[in-house]
Amino acid sequence: MLLPPFQLHEPTTVAEAVALRQLHPESDFLAGGTDLLPNYKWQLNTRPHVIGLHKVDELRAISPTKIGALATLKQMNMDGALWQEVPVVAQTAGLIASPLIRNSGTLGGNLMLENRCFFFNQSYVWRESIDFCLKAGGTACHVVPQETKCYATFSADLPGPLIALGATFELAGPSGTRRVPAVEFYKNDGIDRHAKRPDELLTFVHLPPTASQYRASYQKLRQRESWDFPELGIAVALKMKGETVEDLQIVANALECAPKLLRDIGSGLRGKKLTDAAIDEAAAAVETQVRPVKNTNLSPSYRKRMARVFTKRALLEARAGGPRRA
């Protein structure tokens, strides 16, 4: 399918990019393009103006406390300081898609990844032939037909560990910048997906200095070990105080329309020893709290069961110290 025509703008600063966005409300920001351009080719949410960010060099910097939205997944996966301080972030970047896609795909692109669904990620003719679904501008959801909400699945990986580690996202808009905690950024709705206003640009991810005190893990299920989107992802961040849990955050990812921080399960373990039995109990609790629907390749009931398995794996890895660079 051909890329539809659009006018490309090439700002060199964040301020210019935000100004261009105001000038052309019918526009998209383009970073690595590995999600946006394939969607354009399928005529999904195409816009006449595209604001390419490839010259905005201020957004490329990577440090363990601040990562620019234009950092590529490859760079994050290769960054020694990230591996040192927040290894789960570096590791997760390397679990996304395939090496070719990671070469151009960016942090910002992954955080803003369009939700996915069988009935949305199809050609125009296909979508038209079964009557457009809600997300494609129609009136009914084809996944849960009685619903008026869109169930497209959240398919980005990095938000899982970033939420678990307490990251905040920096947004630049016409009236300046603001920060939103990652955990409040996403909404459990396949269409109205996040807190970013249309005139804002996601610029940086800030990790709290305490993030490096956590042992974290991200466990991803996918059918093929390359380039498949997650069927589920479990992120955990664990902080120990001696023998007992001081803080534990568990995020169930890629199972619903947004990543889900399971606060009560994590806080329930505070002050307790993280025994095998405690891990099994927490994993079982995760299974009961996630609600996948049938719009990815593997069945929802299986993904629910696997949420338990992958939570256990994540907790075991975190308890053992977290991922190490291969």
Place this chain on the structure above:
Amino acid sequence: MRGHGAVNSRCSLEVLIDEACEELGLDPFAVRLQNMMPPYSHTINDFRITSNGLPECLDKVRTASRWDERWRKMPLGKGLGLGCGFYISGSNLPIHWDVPGMPQSTVHLKIDMDAGVTVHTGAAEIGQGSDTVAAMVVAEVLGIRLDRIRVYSQNTDTAPIDLGSYSSRVTFMMGNAARKAAEEVRRELQQAAAAVVGGQPELFLFQDEMVFDASNPSRRVSFTDAVRKAMDHKGALVARGSFNSTKMGGDFKGATAGLAPAYSMNAYVAEVDVDLDTAQWRCTKVWAAHDCGKVLNRLSVEGQIEGSIHMGLGQVYSESLEYRGPNLRNPNLLDYKIPTSIEMPDVETFLVESNDAEGPFGAKEAGEGPLLPILPAVVNAIHDAVGVRMHELPITPDRLHDQMRLQGGWKKPTPLGKAAAVAVKRGVRRP
């Protein structure tokens, strides 16, 4: 997709044999060896079987996979499975119904002043190496280097009739046609060589670009000189060869289905590793023995086998066309999941040469046949690994996990000796 129609039924049958073996307490290798058709025999539905290298195929993979030490004895989650197959070396029934006597394959051959050979064929080179086969067959007959030969294939202006690249027919049928064409021109060259150096034409042999008298090898001319002599006052040497498969098969309705002048045979053992938590599985190793008669080009045959394993593995692992009503739900290569290089197992190939009496230099097919055994080998290996028998493909982890729950958990199948004792107790008569 190769081998359409045969792949799924072969998989079902091989899995059924495995199930029967389990119930009877018999070794899958022993059952196959005991029930095998001998070479040069007829099946009950009047298939004419010529060469059959299946016993040797079975022997190769049994030894290489250390089957006797490992099958049913590997730890829970790991297993071995056997799958066999056979495949037509070209459909006996031509796809043109209304042109009696038209050859199934024809090859035109021309040798001009520079002693360069042009081979014209309608066989379609689709990446499988049919041009190479055409050149190699001609080079073998004329005892010349491959770089003397130019193959012009699938050009409708110049190509003679050929039914096409389907039913794994090209090596057998086009190869035979090419051989006949080369033999026709060879007779002219024998005459020419004898005219130059004396001797009986039919005694002249072709090797290393030389034409020499077998009874007195010092009587020799170069291939080039033989060509020039043969062309004297005539011009280029032209020849043609064709192939028609003989009438075969019974008189009953449907008797023509599956008839072929020869059949490839094969036996694969697959090794799998099943994750007991998630039911995700990987095929970790394949031992693949294929009887393609005579190996004309080792690299090509091995490539065909490895490619077949990849393609067949996709059908067991992840590939399926998912429909929602009339709409194909996964019409793209992200959602239609072809295994990647990461999912590809290590493959050890064994080429068994049964030297078919009618194949070109004894060759049979290596196109679609090598795909068949991988599917049942994997399905049977999964059963050996975790005791779950899958009757639906692809074996996605959710399906396998569901089936495990239905059966009440993973369980290593009963070891052979014990299963045999149970079968005897149930009244099964031992052979």
